[in-house]
Amino acid sequence: MRSSTNMIEIKSLTKRFGKIVALQQLNLDIKKGELLGIIGPNGAGKTTAIRIISCILHPDEGDVLVGGYHIGQNPLEIKSMIGYLPEEPNLYERFKAYDLLKYFGELYGVPKEDLDSRIEELLELVGMKHRAQHRINTFSKGLRQRIAIARALIHDPEIIIFDEPTMGLDPATAMNIREFIAGLKGDKTILLCTHYMDEADLLCDRVAILNQGQILDMGTPHELKSKIHGDIILNIGLKDPSLIEISTLEQVCPVENIAWQKDQLYMSLSSREDIASIVEFLGSNVQSIHTKEPTLEDVFIQTVSNLPENIE
Amino acid sequence: MGSWTITKWELKGTLQSKKFLLIFFFQLMVLVGMIIFFNGFMASIESQQGLTLSPSLNQFASVEVVDPQSIIKNQMNPQILEITPNTKDGALNNLNRGAVTGVLIVGTLNNSDLANIQPLQAEMLIDYSDPKRSVVRYEVQMAHDKAAYLISQQWMNSLVPVETANEPQIQQETQGESLPLQLITKIMTAILLFLPLFLFGNMVIDSLVGEKERRTAEILIAMPISRSYIVLGKCLAVIITMALQSALWIMIMIMAGFPLENPFLVYLIVILTAVPIVGLTAIIAAYSKNYKEAGIGISFAYIAIVGFLIVPALAYVSQQGKYVSMSTMTLAIKVFSQEAISWGDIILPLALLLLISIISYGITIRLYKRDDIIFGPRPGLLKLIIELLGIKKV
Numbered sequence: 224m225r226s227s228t229n230m231i232e233i234k235s236l237t238k239r240f241g242k243i244v245a246l247q248q249l250n251l252d253i254k255k256g257e258l259l260g261i262i263g264p265n266g267a268g269k270t271t272a273i274r275i276i277s278c279i280l281h282p283d284e285g286d287v288l289v290g291g292y293h294i295g296q297n298p299l300e301i302k303s304m305i306g307y308l309p310e311e312p313n314l315y316e317r318f319k320a321y322d323l324l325k326y327f328g329e330l331y332g333v334p335k336e337d338l339d340s341r342i343e344e345l346l347e348l349v350g351m352k353h354r355a356q357h358r359i360n361t362f363s364k365g366l367r368q369r370i371a372i373a374r375a376l377i378h379d380p381e382i383i384i385f386d387e388p389t390m391g392l393d394p395a396t397a398m399n400i401r402e403f404i405a406g407l408k409g410d411k412t413i414l415l416c417t418h419y420m421d422e423a424d425l426l427c428d429r430v431a432i433l434n435q436g437q438i439l440d441m442g443t444p445h446e447l448k449s450k451i452h453g454d455i456i457l458n459i460g461l462k463d464p465s466l467i468e469i470s471t472l473e474q475v476c477p478v479e480n481i482a483w484q485k486d487q488l489y490m491s492l493s494s495r496e497d498i499a500s501i502v503e504f505l506g507s508n509v510q511s512i513h514t515k516e517p518t519l520e521d522v523f524i525q526t527v528s529n530l531p532e533n534i535e
Numbered sequence: 536m537g538s539w540t541i542t543k544w545e546l547k548g549t550l551q552s553k554k555f556l557l558i559f560f561f562q563l564m565v566l567v568g569m570i571i572f573f574n575g576f577m578a579s580i581e582s583q584q585g586l587t588l589s590p591s592l593n594q595f596a597s598v599e600v601v602d603p604q605s606i607i608k609n610q611m612n613p614q615i616l617e618i619t620p621n622t623k624d625g626a627l628n629n630l631n632r633g634a635v636t637g638v639l640i641v642g643t644l645n646n647s648d649l650a651n652i653q654p655l656q657a658e659m660l661i662d663y664s665d666p667k668r669s670v671v672r673y674e675v676q677m678a679h680d681k682a683a684y685l686i687s688q689q690w691m692n693s694l695v696p697v698e699t700a701n702e703p704q705i706q707q708e709t710q711g712e713s714l715p716l717q718l719i720t721k722i723m724t725a726i727l728l729f730l731p732l733f734l735f736g737n738m739v740i741d742s743l744v745g746e747k748e749r750r751t752a753e754i755l756i757a758m759p760i761s762r763s764y765i766v767l768g769k770c771l772a773v774i775i776t777m778a779l780q781s782a783l784w785i786m787i788m789i790m791a792g793f794p795l796e797n798p799f800l801v802y803l804i805v806i807l808t809a810v811p812i813v814g815l816t817a818i819i820a821a822y823s824k825n826y827k828e829a830g831i832g833i834s835f836a837y838i839a840i841v842g843f844l845i846v847p848a849l850a851y852v853s854q855q856g857k858y859v860s861m862s863t864m865t866l867a868i869k870v871f872s873q874e875a876i877s878w879g880d881i882i883l884p885l886a887l888l889l890l891i892s893i894i895s896y897g898i899t900i901r902l903y904k905r906d907d908i909i910f911g912p913r914p915g916l917l918k919l920i921i922e923l924l925g926i927k928k929v
Binding site: 327 | 537540541548551552749750753754756757758759761907910911912
């Protein structure tokens with residue numbers, strides 16, 4: 224059935240909720256074995272997109288192919304291929320951890336003879352073996368998330384979709400889960416929706432920036448960062464910002480994306496070597512100097528702020 | 536297979552719930568309590584004393600009667616009046632003391648008086664200070680009229696003798712129950728049989744609305760099972776629970792001595808009736824946003840369903856109405872009473888059950904397949920009906 228190396232192909236996908244357009248002519252391809260991140264603010268359409276890919280929602284227009292199957296024609300085959308972790312764990316509170324995994328294992332059609340060993344293996348993997356016979360309603364949010372991950376992996380899916388897997392978790396648990404996701408890379412095709420830019424930066428092979436139902440940009444984290452900000456962001460604190468003329472500064476060396484924040488001057492440089500000439504130009508007006516590598520957050524803010532509706 | 540997995544785990548979850556088990560056995564206790572109450576009620580009815588649930592005029596007022604030939608006295612109603620024979624002096628004395636409400640003094644009547652059309656002399660004395668006097672006056676008047684009619688008949692017969700052999704022979708029916716008793720026994724039995732079907736609406740709500748409220752519907756829908764099977768699997772679990780409860784109720788009713796013939800057939804009818812009831816409940820549960828809304832909706836729906844079941848059954852027991860066979864409760868009554876059953880009595884209610892089941896499950900499945908029903912924003916009822924009827928494209 225599969226005609227290409229693309230595991231997921233999204234074509235002109237549109238979804239409306241009443242008068243709200245959640246997705247607008249969305250196009251996206253995800254390669255086999257790739258970990259693609261979708262970043263975007265709340266309400267960008269990330270969850271809607273992955274719910275349509277998981278055959279939970281029906282699209283209004285467009286099509287999605289998952290493993291060569293059309294979502295409108297073969298939803299059950301697609302669902303069998305996907306392990307879906309929703310934003311909230313949403314587990315059956317009255318179930319014991321073991322029973323929950325058994326229930327979903329049976330629903331996914333995991334062979335009876337393999338199910339027990341698979342449950343054991345997953346509980347071991349998420350570090351929950353000792354809590355197997357405990358009820359879900361006794362678990363903390365972090366433990367629930369671990370069980371939810373085990374639930375999503377119970378049928379050993381080819382594709383795993385994580386929707387905000389670390390949201391609301393403490394830093395240590397979030398780090399554990401990120402490490403766990405990193406461990407799955409290569410073997411599985413993974414779609415990760417997050418609004419934590421550092422998480423996407425750390426884990427993803429490619430990142431798509433989604434806002435208001437549309438992909439604004441896509442590429443590897445490095446590509447995206449270099450496209451917007453070059454190699455380095457320079458932040459200079461000034462004693463008297465009124466003495467600086469931007470046009471003069473631009474003549475000194477190639478700078479991009481110059482921005483003011485009170486007495487702080489931000490700019491993107493393509494080379495560290497330009498720092499010295501800028502400081503020399505500003506002279507005694509310089510109060511402090513900071514440099515940082517550009518992050519996806521910078522990329523995202525820059526991309527979104529460049530939208531026509533956000534430019535005054 | 537997927538549907539059965541859902542049914543199995545729904546049942547497992549339900550039967551492992553302490554709260555559910557408590558409610559389940561509490562319902563059985565309620566049944567036992569109702570049986571004890573019902574048996575006490577029937578025992579009272581069958582006893583000489585009787586059971587009076589409405590205000591009674593039993594021996595409401597006292598009358599002393601001076602009627603040597605018992606001409607009027609025999610026509611008086613002893614259930615309303617306390618009738619005491621007495622002498623004229625004794626009776627008047629008691630009336631003066633206020634011990635009785637009235638005194639009736641009746642003369643004697645012989646054949647020559649009858650032949651000469653002599654009037655019967657009777658005198659009524661009433662204590663006007665007693666508020667019960669109007670009842671006494673009315674009852675004595677009635678007794679007097681009856682006596683007058685009988686005397687007239689006797690006189691007419693003396694003029695034109697009638698052969699008694701030609702007189703209509705009226706034989707009182709002594710076998711079988713009276714209509715009120717039939718109503719009570721059959722309807723009470725039928726209600727007890729069908730009652731478990733209305734005790735598990737909360738299970739349907741928990742299965743469908745609960746999934747939405749707890750947001751577990753999302754992961755369930757993400758499973759490789761069609762939404763139809765999810766709905767059917769959940770409903771089947773409720774029907775099985777109802778079947779379990781009904782079986783226990785029927786066993787208890789048989790042990791309590793209810794006249795239940797053909798219990799297996801009756802059980803089958805009850806369980807078949809459960810199918811559309813669960814289906815109708817599922818429509819409401821699928822559309823509702825939350826437990827509260829579903830609870831209100833189900834209360835209204837159950838009033839209609841109970842009416843649909845019980846009204847034809849009541850009409851049947853009281854031997855009135857054309858469409859008595861449309862209710863499975865009527866069929867159940869006929870089966871447990873071992874009455875004659877025609878094919879029409881079987882086909883009509885079963886066809887209705889089938890039709891309502893197909894429609895209700897069809898609507899529930901169509902609702903559950905809609906994104907706006909599960910994830911919102913939920914459409915208004917009118918808009919939804921228009922869309923479901925296909926008048927407007929979804």
